[in-house]
């Protein structure tokens with residue numbers, strides 16, 4: 001770029017200092033630097049007709065994003081070329097949710113351009129972090145399941161695996177949450193408003209058509225309507241920028257052919273109506289992490305994803321292969337929960353109807369290709385679809401599901417003769433008022449691998465969810481403990497801590513999180529522990545500032561930050577947490593006892609709009625907060641804040657500041673958890689039950705570096721079976737009598753009634769006393785700063801296992817059988833041989 005253009009770009013700005021051209025020694029970095037400047041300049045001039053000085057902050061953000069996109073897209077084409085050259089086996093991760101969050105900062109970090117860009121922006125008079133904060137989160141997911149998918153994509157690219165995501169390009173992501181008088185309100189999240197995302201590239205030339213509805217003539221599907229799927233590609237930049245994969249999101253469009261048919265028949269209104277109906281498919285993400293099935297639109301969404309993905313996968317496969325002999329050695333399809341379970345039927349349909357494969361061959365290919373992960377045991381989350389609905393929407397698929405079931409029943413009869421009850425349990429169909437298809441049974445029958453997401457959970461999948469399937473095919477069942485990407489959750493979200501770690505042990509941990517172990521050498525290094533504490537203090541100060549902006553409440557950065565951030569759910573027991581606050585309140589107010597330690601209780605999380613109980617818990621937390629934050633006797637000891645609109649970018653601000661991580665679900669209910677990993681990785685100590693991945697965290701960090709309390713999973717089951725009889729107490733009474741609701745005894749009645757009911761399946765009160773006692777222990781230990789910091793350091797040092805890189809290497813080796821596709825990359829190849 002010549003100096004003339006520089007002048008054009010910068011004239012009229014308040015920038016005085018312009019960097020000199022790069023010297024040869026800086027050439028590598030500076031090439032990126034120059035390209036970035038060029039990219040920004042040309043976007044503004046040629047796409048917006050403006051100069052930097054004339055552009056709004058949003059335009060500047062867009063210009064920067066488009067400029068950063070350039071090297072990402074170049075690397076994306078390189079990666080694709082490499083995969084094609086090597087005819088590499090590819091993994092396709094099908095998920096209804098990808099909770100990506102913001103992209104700019106993460107990509108700058110992974111491309112190694114963050115510091116340079118910060119400097120360029122500073123020269124241009126703009127603070128990079130302020131620009132980053134303008135980017136709306138891509139909130140195309142609800143919670144853990146969607147965020148796990150996003151962490152997996154980061155690890156796949158970082159480890160150079162040919163791994164791609166398929167999802168839906170929802171126009172509205174997860175709702176935005178506000179509070180009115182302590183009650184949750186939902187607002188639409190129109191994340192693409194104002195020009196769309198710079199990170200999504202529309203590919204109209206790769207559109208696919210998808211049949212739906214219609215009727216059957218024998219095994220021939222006739223007169224289906226047609227929906228169009230338009231791909232939008234998001235580049236997934238691996239750390240180091242060498243491998244860039246793709247997340248392909250489909251938007252639904254109505255097909256012209258169909259509309260023209262109606263237009264010709266003269267019914268203009270219904271043609272437009274059809275268009276609206278079709279496009280509704282990719283309008284909105286269902287705002288529930290445990291979707292109550294039965295909604296026709298949701299089934300249509302699931303089918304749309306599956307059908308688009310299968311077409312796309314086949315198209316790519318056929319570029320190199322004529323027969324299906326090699327299909328399952330070139331393609332792995334992953335079903336993220338049962339949401340894409342229709343893949344089993346759709347793949348069968350395609351292989352048989354479009355490619356004339358006989359059933360047996362098609363079935364062998366399907367089972368060898370598909371793998372399924374279960375993410376929850378909660379019965380309300382197990383998807384079932386009315387047979388009548390599937391029949392109307394997907395008549396051919398229903399026939400295929402019936403045939404899969406006929407063969408399944410025959411296999412059970414052959415291998416377990418006389419066991420009629422077993423047939424009932426494994427059947428893909430559930431009888432009842434409305435016959436339904438059990439999607440988990442379909443997924444387990446049509447996959448060669450079924451895994452849970454933490455050891456306890458995978459064990460419970462075998463023993464309680466699917467014991468019959470485990471008898472049928474024990475070799476299919478396995479565990480893959482979740483992980484989180486250290487790039488976003490430490491390197492990017494917590495720069496001060498990341499740089500302290502790098503100064504101590506080098507930066508190898510970014511790609512190999514086990515290297516954090518080396519930090520153990522510093523466990524007794526007073527100066528390092530002090531610096532660790534300073535980093536935490538700095539992050540707490542930043543969060544205190546943000547809290548004030550978001551809630552108007554001032555919190556004391558010297559108090560202990562006690563954090564519970566996650567979806568609002570009864571099983572996660574945010575209620576237990578707030579009961580603890582009430583307990584402390586009465587200790588101060590009535591018992592006149594002085595706590596050992598001031599605490600700030602930080603909550604954040606969304607409740608599904610129709611989940612009344614969870615929404616009432618949000619209100620209770622606010623109500624308790626109002627009282628304890630205002631009372632002069634308690635306000636210096638207890639502060640309760642509920643940060644609105646929890647999402648990835650807010651998590652990035654909260655987690656680095658957390659000191660105590662609340663992981664207090666009823667044992668047996670939380671499949672894994674990943675917030676538990678993120679917080680420990682950022683130096684928080686966990687207080688938790690023996691549930692999900694907490695158990696494995698304890699095994700890693702050592703029992704002395706974590707606070708474990710409460711019933712175990714088997715004890716919860718036993719208690720409920722033997723008869724659970726919770727008793728009231730001062731804490732419960734004070735809620736019942738309206739102390740926190742201005743005398744209103746009705747408001748929280750449902751909460752009180754449930755807590756005192758023998759049918760409280762989450763057994764809050766059974767764990768209450770042990771919880772309070774353990775919290776007391778936390779206070780005692782927190783006062784010994786050096787000892788606490790040492791434990792925090794050991795938590796960080798021992799988090800290596802919880803990198804999603806480890807998880808992905810295990811999936812790749814045991815389930816997908818894919819290999820890193822980069823020339824000369826022997827390190828990961830060796831891992832696969834193990």
Ligand code: NBG
Pocket residue numbers: 143144145146148289290337375376381453482670671672673674692
């Ligand atoms: C969630 C579990 C979490 C788990 C994530 C990712 C669903 C249906 N399940 O415990 O509740 O960490 O999945 O596996 O969102």
